[in-house]
Amino acid sequence: MRSDSKKVTFTQAAxxxxxxxxxxxxxxxIGWAQTSIRKIADRVGVAMSAxxxxxxxxxxxVDAIIEEMYRSxxxxxxxxxxxxxxxxxxLAAYIRANIAYFxxxxxxxxxxxxxGAGYQPTDGRRFDELGMTDxxxxxxxxxxxxxxxVAGQQNREFGEFxxxxxxxxxxxAVNAVVExxxxxxxxxxxxxxxxxxxxxxxxxxxxx
Numbered sequence: 581m582r583s584d585s586k587k588v589t590f591t592q593a594a595x596x597x598x599x600x601x602x603x604x605x606x607x608x609x610i611g612w613a614q615t616s617i618r619k620i621a622d623r624v625g626v627a628m629s630a631x632x633x634x635x636x637x638x639x640x641x642v643d644a645i646i647e648e649m650y651r652s653x654x655x656x657x658x659x660x661x662x663x664x665x666x667x668x669x670x671l672a673a674y675i676r677a678n679i680a681y682f683x684x685x686x687x688x689x690x691x692x693x694x695x696g697a698g699y700q701p702t703d704g705r706r707f708d709e710l711g712m713t714d715x716x717x718x719x720x721x722x723x724x725x726x727x728x729x730v731a732g733q734q735n736r737e738f739g740e741f742x743x744x745x746x747x748x749x750x751x752x753a754v755n756a757v758v759e760x761x762x763x764x765x766x767x768x769x770x771x772x773x774x775x776x777x778x779x780x781x782x783x784x785x786x787x788x
Contacts, residue, residue: 596634599624600648603641608690612698617641639702642695646711649688650720656681658722667732671784672777674725678754679773682761689758725750732784739786750780 588596602623607615617638621628635641660677664670682689696707726747732738753776760767 592634595626595630596644597648599626599631599634599641600644603645604648604688604691607645607694608687612694642699642701643711645691645695647713647716648711649685649692650711650716652685652688653678653681654719654723656684661722661728667728667735667737668781668784670728671725671732671780674723674728675750675754675776675780676770676773678723679757679769679776682758683769686761686765689762693758693762729784736786738784741784746784753780 603620606619617628617631621631657677660673661670664673729743
């Protein structure tokens, strides 16, 4: 499990980020089963001992990889949602920003798919617990569309529907693009996002 007890300098943080980026690239290219600390170190151009110094073992490195993916998604998506009003604007931003993030982070998606299929944490945690801290879990709450849907109903911008089910359907539709992106390099993710904005805009609208 990842430990945050040791403070890192700017230089150390930069090296850690470089190693994480290299690890993502290697996993995406050759798969988790073939990935080793040595191959990651070779990609960075450092000794294996440097990778182990910063992360200790592959479990800690995987934690750092997944945390980086969460944080990069937050950095890309959250400002787009926060910048929009009213609720319909936030809903459209949620859809478009998430899909744009997936479309522009294909290497990360490929690495995540490899980890999901082949990585087993030695401490028995579930995959959705990896890279997670209480602080990060709280930050990720802004990526939940449920508050957008609730606010839309409260201000009478949206109609009546089961918020939990609608939120689940929305997340499922947005996340479904990941498989298409990974399987079809030329897939029009932006067009799909625009289609979802139209579809869900109609579904949540007040029925007249």
